[in-house]
Amino acid sequence: MTTEHEEASLLSALLDGELEGPERVRLQKHLSFCSTCAIELESLRKVKMVLAKAPKKSMPMEWIQAFPQALTAERNSQKNSSRASVFSQNWLIPALVAAAVSFAVSFWIFQSQSSFPLRHSLSLNSVSTPVSPLNPSSSQTQDNTP
C-alpha cells in the first residue's frame, strides 16, 4: 500500500507538478524501487488523463449577447418584488388596523373628555337658577323692589 510507504497524496502532487525540493527527490527515489507506488501513480495518471480529455461544453454566445437585457429584466423584477414585499409584510395589516383602532379610541376619549365639562357646566347653571313654578322669578321681584 502507498500509505505504508509514502503519504499517498504526494503521488497526486508529483503528478500535478506541485511537488518540489527534497520531497520530490525523496518520492522519486522511493518510486524507483517500490512497484506498488509506481503502479498507483500510473493509475492516478490515467484518471487525470481521462478527465483532461473529457469533452467540454461551451457557453452559449446568444445568452452573453442578451446579457444586458437579462440584467435589466432581473433588476426590474427585483425592484417590483421589493415594492411588493413592503405590502406583503405579515405585520403591516395588523399594525395598520391596530393604529386605526387606537386612533378611534383616543379620539372618542378626547371627545368625551372635552364634552363633559360643557355638560357639567350646563347642569350647574340649571341648578344655580332653578325655575320653580311655585316661586315666580326672583329677578322680577328684585326689579319691583324700590
Next chain:
Amino acid sequence: MIERKEELLDPKRFQDISEESFRQAEFVVLLKKNGDKVYNFAWRLAGNEQDAWDLFQETLMKAYSHFESYDKSRPFDSWLFKILQNVYLDERRRDSRRTVASLDAPSPISGKPWEEILAGTDLNPLDRFTKEENVDMVQKALAGLPPLYRSAVILCDMEGLSYDAIAEVMDCPLGTVRSRVHQARLLLKKAFEDLSDTFHSGKQLQ
C-alpha cells in the same frame, strides 16, 4: 412639471447611465474571454445542462452585482469559479431533497462506504474504456463524488488550475487541496471500475 423636467435633464443621471453601460461592456468582454471555462465547470458540477444553466446564470448575476469588488489584477476566471463554487454549495445546502455525499454515507456508485472504496487497490479500470464510453462515464463518476472533492478535481484536471489557484477558489489551505484532489482521483478510479463493469456486463447480456 418643471421639477420633473429638471430631473430628466440632470447630467448626473446621464453620467450614471454611461457608467452602467461601461460597466456592462467591461463585464461582457471579460465573460466572452472566460465564460467557456466557467460554464464547463458549472456543467461538470451540476451534472446536467438545465442545472448547469441555472447555476451559471445565478453566478453571472451575482458576479455582476459584486463587480466593483473584483480585483482586476487577478484572473477573472478564478474569481468566477469562486462565486460559482459558493453558489453551488449554497444551493446544495438549501435544497434538502438532494443528498450531500459525505465520507460516512454510502457511495452512490457501488453502495459501499467511501472509506472502503478509498482503501481499494484495484488497478487499470480505465483500459477498458473507449472514447465514446468515457463521455458518459466521466459525468456519472463525477456525480458520485462528494461536492468538495468534485470541485477540486474538476478545477485541477479539467480546468488546469494550479493548487494555489484552487486553494484560492475553494478558500482552503494548499494541503487540503492536495488531499481533496488525490481522494477524488482514488474515488474516480473506483467509480470508473464499477461503471465499466456494469457497462460491459450489460453489453455481454445484450
